[in-house]
Amino acid sequence: KNQVEQSPQSLIILEGKNCTLQCNYTVSPFSNLRWYKQDTGRGPVSLTIMTFSENTKSNGRYTATLDADTKQSSLHITASQLSDSASYICVVRGLPVGASKLTFGTGTRLQVTL
Amino acid sequence: NAGVTQTPKFRILKIGQSMTLQCTQDMNHNYMYWYRQDPGMGLKLIYYSVGAGITDKGEVPNGYNVSRSTTEDFPLRLELAAPSQTSVYFCASSPREYRGNTIYFGEGSWLTVV
Numbered sequence: 647k648n649q650v651e652q653s654p655q656s657l658i659i660l661e662g663k664n665c666t667l668q669c670n671y672t673v674s675p676f677s678n679l680r681w682y683k684q685d686t687g688r689g690p691v692s693l694t695i696m697t698f699s700e701n702t703k704s705n706g707r708y709t710a711t712l713d714a715d716t717k718q719s720s721l722h723i724t725a726s727q728l729s730d731s732a733s734y735i736c737v738v739r740g741l742p743v744g745a746s747k748l749t750f751g752t753g754t755r756l757q758v759t760l
Numbered sequence: 761n762a763g764v765t766q767t768p769k770f771r772i773l774k775i776g777q778s779m780t781l782q783c784t785q786d787m788n789h790n791y792m793y794w795y796r797q798d799p800g801m802g803l804k805l806i807y808y809s810v811g812a813g814i815t816d817k818g819e820v821p822n823g824y825n826v827s828r829s830t831t832e833d834f835p836l837r838l839e840l841a842a843p844s845q846t847s848v849y850f851c852a853s854s855p856r857e858y859r860g861n862t863i864y865f866g867e868g869s870w871l872t873v874v
Contacts, residue, residue, distance in 0.1 A: 650802065687867075687868070688867055688868065689764075689850055689852075689865030689866050689867050689868050690803075690850075690865045691865070692862045692863070692864075695862065735802070735803075748805070748863075749802070750802030750803040750804075751802055752800060752801060752802050753802075
């Protein structure tokens with residue numbers, strides 16, 4: 647069964663600090679991996695999309711890495727801001743490409759405090 | 761700059777009642793989706809559509825119905841509401857079922873069945 651597991655489940659950091667969120671998946675065959683940010687009470691918003699040939703992709707202070715061999719991804723947030731407080735969801739698309747081939751993780755809830 | 765618009769934002773239903781969650785997108789996307797998000801769980805696909813007049817079941821379709829008469833609109837119908845349908849519902853759309861395409865989500869509809 648295709649699964650996406652994220653860790654930690656929740657995380658509290660001080661403003662200005664860096665953090666790294668983890669995503670492990672068993673989806674096979676693999677098409678791409680996405681990271682979404684979901685603010686409380688809002689819909690998810692895409693941060694990055696990576697295919698199997700991409701190791702790193704950045705979006706401002708967000709940097710995602712992918713190791714397709716070990717089926718692991720991480721999302722690194724640099725110089726965190728209060729506005730980074732949200733849930734971060736890892737989503738993996740399998741093959742063949744199809745609407746039913748997205749597997750969502752349960753998310754990491756990040757809280758950035760003063 | 762509307763994107764994907766869902767209504768209502770909040771709704772309380774009594775067991776056995778029916779209702780329709782409305783979803784419209786103004787990006788001329790072919791693909792539209794309905795997901796539900798339960799506490800501590802990843803998003804689950806209820807139904808999806810690859811274009812006007814075409815719909816298909818996702819992972820958790822029981823108790824729901826959809827229609828797609830136009831490119832813009834994709835309403836989700838709940839018949840005979842049950843407490844198990846208490847959840848947050850997200851409508852989403854994407855240009856086409858291409859591996860690298862971003863999926864755009866609406867703001868969510870909070871439904872409570874009592």
